[in-house]
Amino acid sequence: MNADAVAAQIKKRNYPAAIKEFGGEILLVGINYDILDIMSW
Numbered sequence: 001m002n003a004d005a006v007a008a009q010i011k012k013r014n015y016p017a018a019i020k021e022f023g024g025e026i027l028l029v030g031i032n033y034d035i036l037d038i039m040s041w
Contacts, residue, residue, distance in 0.1 A: 006030075
């Protein structure tokens, strides 16, 4: 998934509304993996 698709998903699912009232710091984490690497574990 590219950055544009991620941004569209965030807007579509309205994630900002879930943290609208939160007043603390927020750590955003992105996880990227290759399914073939996971299958070899």
